[in-house]
Amino acid sequence: MPRKRATIREVAQATGLSPAAVSYALRGLQVSEETKERVRAAAAELGYEADPIARALASGRTGMIGLLCGSLEDLWQQSLAVGISRGLREKDRYALILDAFGDPARERALAQQLRDQRVDGMIVQPIDPAAAFWPELCESLPVIAVGDSIAGTAGEVVFDNRRGVTLALEHLRTLGHHRIAVLTPTRASTPDRPADVHVMAEAERLGLDIQVATSPHGLADATAVAHDILAAKEPSAVFCFADSIAYGVYAAAQELGLSIPGDVSVMGYDNHPMSGLLTPGLTTVDWGIDGIVRAAVRLMSAAADGGTRRRHVVQAPTLRERGSVARVPGHRQGL
Amino acid sequence: MPRKRATIREVAQATGLSPAAVSYALRGLQVSEETKERVRAAAAELGYEADPIARALASGRTGMIGLLCGSLEDLWQQSLAVGISRGLREKDRYALILDAFGDPARERALAQQLRDQRVDGMIVQPIDPAAAFWPELCESLPVIAVGDSIAGTAGEVVFDNRRGVTLALEHLRTLGHHRIAVLTPTRASTPDRPADVHVMAEAERLGLDIQVATSPHGLADATAVAHDILAAKEPSAVFCFADSIAYGVYAAAQELGLSIPGDVSVMGYDNHPMSGLLTPGLTTVDWGIDGIVRAAVRLMSAAADGGTRRRHVVQAPTLRERGSVARVPGHRQGL
DNA sequence: ACGGTTCAGTGATACGGTTCAGTGAACCGC
DNA sequence: GCGGTTCACTGAACCGTATCACTGAACCGT
Numbered sequence: 001m002p003r004k005r006a007t008i009r010e011v012a013q014a015t016g017l018s019p020a021a022v023s024y025a026l027r028g029l030q031v032s033e034e035t036k037e038r039v040r041a042a043a044a045e046l047g048y049e050a051d052p053i054a055r056a057l058a059s060g061r062t063g064m065i066g067l068l069c070g071s072l073e074d075l076w077q078q079s080l081a082v083g084i085s086r087g088l089r090e091k092d093r094y095a096l097i098l099d100a101f102g103d104p105a106r107e108r109a110l111a112q113q114l115r116d117q118r119v120d121g122m123i124v125q126p127i128d129p130a131a132a133f134w135p136e137l138c139e140s141l142p143v144i145a146v147g148d149s150i151a152g153t154a155g156e157v158v159f160d161n162r163r164g165v166t167l168a169l170e171h172l173r174t175l176g177h178h179r180i181a182v183l184t185p186t187r188a189s190t191p192d193r194p195a196d197v198h199v200m201a202e203a204e205r206l207g208l209d210i211q212v213a214t215s216p217h218g219l220a221d222a223t224a225v226a227h228d229i230l231a232a233k234e235p236s237a238v239f240c241f242a243d244s245i246a247y248g249v250y251a252a253a254q255e256l257g258l259s260i261p262g263d264v265s266v267m268g269y270d271n272h273p274m275s276g277l278l279t280p281g282l283t284t285v286d287w288g289i290d291g292i293v294r295a296a297v298r299l300m301s302a303a304a305d306g307g308t309r310r311r312h313v314v315q316a317p318t319l320r321e322r323g324s325v326a327r328v329p330g331h332r333q334g335l
Numbered sequence: 336m337p338r339k340r341a342t343i344r345e346v347a348q349a350t351g352l353s354p355a356a357v358s359y360a361l362r363g364l365q366v367s368e369e370t371k372e373r374v375r376a377a378a379a380e381l382g383y384e385a386d387p388i389a390r391a392l393a394s395g396r397t398g399m400i401g402l403l404c405g406s407l408e409d410l411w412q413q414s415l416a417v418g419i420s421r422g423l424r425e426k427d428r429y430a431l432i433l434d435a436f437g438d439p440a441r442e443r444a445l446a447q448q449l450r451d452q453r454v455d456g457m458i459v460q461p462i463d464p465a466a467a468f469w470p471e472l473c474e475s476l477p478v479i480a481v482g483d484s485i486a487g488t489a490g491e492v493v494f495d496n497r498r499g500v501t502l503a504l505e506h507l508r509t510l511g512h513h514r515i516a517v518l519t520p521t522r523a524s525t526p527d528r529p530a531d532v533h534v535m536a537e538a539e540r541l542g543l544d545i546q547v548a549t550s551p552h553g554l555a556d557a558t559a560v561a562h563d564i565l566a567a568k569e570p571s572a573v574f575c576f577a578d579s580i581a582y583g584v585y586a587a588a589q590e591l592g593l594s595i596p597g598d599v600s601v602m603g604y605d606n607h608p609m610s611g612l613l614t615p616g617l618t619t620v621d622w623g624i625d626g627i628v629r630a631a632v633r634l635m636s637a638a639a640d641g642g643t644r645r646r647h648v649v650q651a652p653t654l655r656e657r658g659s660v661a662r663v664p665g666h667r668q669g670l
Numbered sequence: 671a672c673g674g675t676t677c678a679g680t681g682a683t684a685c686g687g688t689t690c691a692g693t694g695a696a697c698c699g700c
Numbered sequence: 701g702c703g704g705t706t707c708a709c710t711g712a713a714c715c716g717t718a719t720c721a722c723t724g725a726a727c728c729g730t
Contacts, residue, residue, distance in 0.1 A: 005716095007715095007716055007717085008716065008717060009716080009717095017679075017680090018679065018680050018681075019680095019681095019716090019717080019718095020679075020680060020681075020682095020718080020719080021678080021679050021680075023717065023718060023719085024678090024679085024718095024719095027718095030677075030678070030679085031677095031678060031679075032677085032678060032679095035678075035679085049451050050716085050717070051453070051715085051716055051717070052451065052452055052453060053388060053391045053392045053397065053453050053715085053716080053717090054392055054685090054715070054716035054717040054718090055716080055717055055718075056388045056685095056717090057388045057389055057392050057684095057685050057686070057687090057715085057716080057717070057718090058684075058685055058716075058717040058718040058719080059685090059717075059718055059719085060685080060718090062388065072417045072421075075410070075413075075609075078410075078413050078414070078417060079413075082407045082413060082416075082434070085432060085434070086407075086434060089433070089434075094431055094452065095432070096429055096431065097420060097430070097432055098424070099417070099420070099421060099424075116384050116387065117387055117429065118386070118387060118388050219608045219609075219612075247609070247612055250612055251611075251612060254612075273554045274410075274554075274582070274609050274612075276586075277554075277582055277585055277586060277589075277609075277613060278612060278613065278614070279613070279614035340686095342685095342686055342687080343686065343687060343688095344686080344687095352709075352710090353709065353710045353711070354686090354687080354688095354710095354711095355688080355689080355690095355709075355710060355711080355712095356708080356709055356710075358687070358688060358689085359688095359689095359708095359709085362688095365707080365708070365709085366707095366708065366709075367707085367708065367709095370708080370709085385686085385687070386685085386686055386687065388685085388686080388687090389685065389686035389687040389688090389715090390686080390687055390688075391687090391715095392685085392686080392687070392688090392714095392715050392716070392717090393686075393687045393688040393689080393714075393715055394687080394688055394689085394715090395688095395715080
């Protein structure tokens with residue numbers, strides 16, 4: 001039975017009320033209990049279900065939250081997106097997941113599109129937090145930033161990248177690594193990466209010899225990039241700014257017949273579930289994805305429901321030691 | 336500038352045309368080239384962008400496609416969802432991704448919700464293809480099934496599971512495995528699994544001693560299930576109906592100090608990118624995810640744009656041999 | 671008995687497009 | 701110069717809900 005959907009008018013007619021009264025009743029507003037019950041019964045009878053489109057047009061609210069991801073090539077970001085999507089669904093909202101492919105220009109375009117799509121709010125993992133369009137966007141709808149901070153948001157779940165970088169680099173240094181290759185996610189035409197700044201500063205502080213390169217998140221691409229770096233045999237360790245990229249290093253090491261951590265140590269960033277399964281397990285910086293998901297969903301819900309207070313949650317990292325980082329031969333513990 | 340959006344009426348006024356003419360012009364319908372140009376200019380001038388909500392209400396089309404996934408715990412399904420979502424975005428559509436958590440009841444509820452949300456179509460990875468609500472649903476909107484076949488769909492990308500199972504089991508048998516544990520994804524309160532039927536039939540045909548158990552897709556859960564199975568040390572091989580579950584077997588083997596494939600062989604199903612990175616690499620059945628994504632997107636686009644022909648695409652599997660399956664000691668090649 | 675509140679419900683309008691039937695003008699062949 | 705098409709555009713209805721301003725009735729304390 002491809003039955004035509006019942007409208008609010010039919011319910012009104014069936015109950016002898018006005019459409020307005022039905023509208024109120026179904027949302028539990030300013031009507032008597034008795035009438036509410038009558039309306040509910042009639043609605044059930046007719047199989048009535050309010051049309052979300054019409055509702056959105058009239059009320060200005062769609063029930064949708066935009067989820068703008070930096071790059072879904074990154075498995076960790078995939079998990080994050082799936083988690084947030086689920087969390088929002090529990091709050092009776094839908095997530096519209098979009099992928100910026102690590103491109104700031106596309107990020108801007110997609111943010112625009114999401115706004116045009118009339119989402120009630122956006123959760124953003126900003127590629128370029130300093131971009132000029134953010135503040136403007138934040139004025140027209142509630143934005144929650146995840147990862148890096150953005151000016152004007154309704155709330156933030158910020159990763160303490162400074163601390164994360166320190167954790168990673170200090171660990172490497174403690175084990176004697178000085179020449180370290182750093183692999184950060186490729187971002188098309190980006191000006192400056194906030195996290196990179198921390199890497200530079202921290203390397204300076206620790207007296208490390210850093211060599212920075214960029215890599216896409218995809219396994220094949222990351223493998224290619226890592227291949228070149230490992231083939232040069234310069235660094236004793238590779239610090240990847242995403243576990244996904246570290247996976248590429250593993251693959252490249254396999255290709256080259258290099259052993260991890262025998263020939264080269266690898267440090268990740270994120271702690272994706274698969275990282276523990278590799279041989280050796282990937283030593284990485286853990287951000288507690290569940291906490292991030294919960295915080296993001298909570299902040300977004302609050303903001304979209306008209307919550308006013310701007311909440312700022314800082315996510316603290318933990319070093320998750322597994323087997324991919326070894327002591328440099330001849331290096332004594334302690335220095 | 337939180338400017339109020341321009342409406343079609345303002346554009347009409349600016350051009351001296353009627354709103355109807357503007358509507359037609361912007362969609363490139365029955366107006367002179369000259370007028371189209373004039374309208375475009377005015378629209379750009381005013382920063383006009385048609386409101387998708389109002390458009391949806393009037394036209395009955397939302398531009399959204401529902402994506403109903405069986406279980407997003409499964410990393411392979413995550414990749415699939417991300418891929419399809421991207422593909423649809425290229426066709427100027429948005430994907431609404433929902434996760435059924437392997438639960439047929441929830442699958443039904445979500446399908447319902449997606450329809451209520453007025454999506455233009457649905458791409459479904461059915462958990463319970465035989466469920467009664469599918470045909471009814473298919474009558475009210477175009478549905479594309481991915482994986483198993485459903486009655487009444489507008490198109491399908493069907494996996495030849497019969498062939499996939501044959502590939503896997505024959506490979507195991509060729510190497511001398513007879514007692515084989517089969518791990519299929521847990522599905523709450525499901526009646527019968529289509530794929531299981533093939534396993535049974537094929538095991539019968541090949542004279543194998545099959546022991547079927549179910550496992551969730553999540554790594555932790557799958558590990559727990561696999562732990563029990565491996566601890567019993569009965570089977571010489573485990574055939575997992577999803578790479579995600581195989582990952583659990585790897586983890587359990589690690590915990591128990593068992594070697595793969597020395598102590599137990601493991602066979603996967605899907606060929607997730609990470610499967611090649613494990614040690615040893617997971618031997619698995621590859622379905623060519625890119626082809627699936629392309630086919631699903633193509634069929635959905637065709638169906639949503641009013642295409643009429645029902646297309647049926649069959650996806651053929653390939654055996655991807657890596658290192659996780661070994662010959663049973665003492666077994667001669669050929670039998 | 672009275673003015674003032676609250677309560678339950680109404681009527682009209684707004685939301686911002688799409689679409690259908692219709693209209694005048696231009697154009698066609700003959 | 702005439703009926704018939706085609707073209708470019710218009711006016712009005714419509715999609716299905718939310719919400720604002722308002723009303724009549726009941727209820728309040730004095």
